[in-house]
Amino acid sequence: MGYYFADGIYPKWRTFVKTIPSPRGNKNKYFAKAQESERKDVERAFGVLQQRFAIIRGPSQMFKVSELTTIMKACVILHNMIIEDERDDGDNLNFEYDQLDDLPELSRDHTTEFMDFIECHLHIRDRSTHHQLQEDLIEHQWLLYSQE
Template sequence: MESLKKFCETIVSVFSTDYLRSPNTNDITRLLAAAEQRGLPGMLGSIDCMHWKWKNCPVAWKGMYSVHIREPTIILEAVVSYDLWIWHAFFGMPGSHNDINVLERSFIFTKLAQGRAPPVNYTVNGHDYTMGYYLADGIYPKWRTFVKTIPTPKGNKNKHFAKAQEYTRKDVERAFGVLQQRFAIIQGPSLLFKVKDMTNIMKACVTLYNMIIEDERDNVDNLDMEYDQLEDLPELSRNHTTNIMDFFQGHLHIRDNSAHHQLQEDLIEHQWLLSSQQ
């Protein structure tokens, strides 16, 4: 057990900088190109949560960590791209929380709100957008950074879009399945006693998982592109500071409800146009 803990700590400390990072400019260029081919311009991936059962959860904490199945769990929030690479992994929230509670506490949009995220520019149905989005299920809020399905679609346009969104969003569910299949330690209930140790194990598994994805990328990536030889554009300084009002404004910009509906309408029209050309 001690060897396992030391191994996971070492994997995270040595490799997490490269394999648990957010997309850089070159990565976003590749992700946008793949999204364009799939008929969803501006998509950066799919987001969802996975529960890891905690068998040895302390009795005093079981109420806080238990969900509807009455078993303690800890939640992993992840963003997955078309090649099943995990770009964002936020782990540690008690299982009693839902996806919205986890989202409110995760760091997924911190750089975006601070103005430090790489630019994302695309056009859909004649409208220009400067913020990428993730495919999400119905529980997620109506923000401009999420595109959700239509629960009860009416008309051929809406039905076609709902089918395309739900099919593409399966990327994140597939990634969770592959992650658990490759690492049996997170497929079954955890026998550890500390959340910190479980966090290191989960991060180590995601890091190793991304290593495997990188090794197999030549077989998965069907795009006729090569970005490994491109140099990354210089990132903003770590000492970059954001005015508190700009930070609040950035969050309000992300949570724009009207922009969410406009983007969805534009994607519905775009999808329908593509289907009519086939």
Template structure:
């Protein structure tokens, strides 16, 4: 795979190529799901810049639960699924998630600029991206 920026082409290494493929598939799924929630719940459609992360998380979780309840009600019954059909890769592998990032940061207009600057830090972005590339490669790279 080759990525093209303006008139230059850059060949992708296999790790980056696999990451791009996984990211594209995941992005489509998230955008589709978020679009469904936005169409159904006005609170998801409106900006949430003044809410803290905990409240946004609770609102999203509630909307997802309500959406699933509506879908099940409209389907007129419950269906039992074998969740192993939806699992990807080797189920014995585990992901390590860094839980040290605080979600307790109070959000107000004074610190929103600082939070935005922190989120958009190029160095942090590149480190997180490289960590994700390695994680995707370790999980799915040897299956090709």
């Protein structure tokens, strides 16, 4: 399961890796510095993508990781194409896109997929896994840093 770099306002779920508020020791200090640096880069990228495409407002937990990866790459490519086009062409063209009129009807049945989603959601909220993930990442970062 993937995880996000987050700051202190997020809950202690296994999908959020937060910085250490008052790091003690070289391992924790190095981890906090690296985590905060990466988090800021990711925040900038997601800020642009959310503003332009609103891609992280929907129920992304229902997608497979491979589907989310494809969506994210497509949005980054589209963003880069738009930036290039804006640099090349000073004309401000306004395009009107068709709205979706026929939305599929939602099911209220307890399907296998829905029950899997609920189970996965409960698994995400496991605090002990959150702490273990953070400890594992601290050790991993320290091993990489010490080999440089």
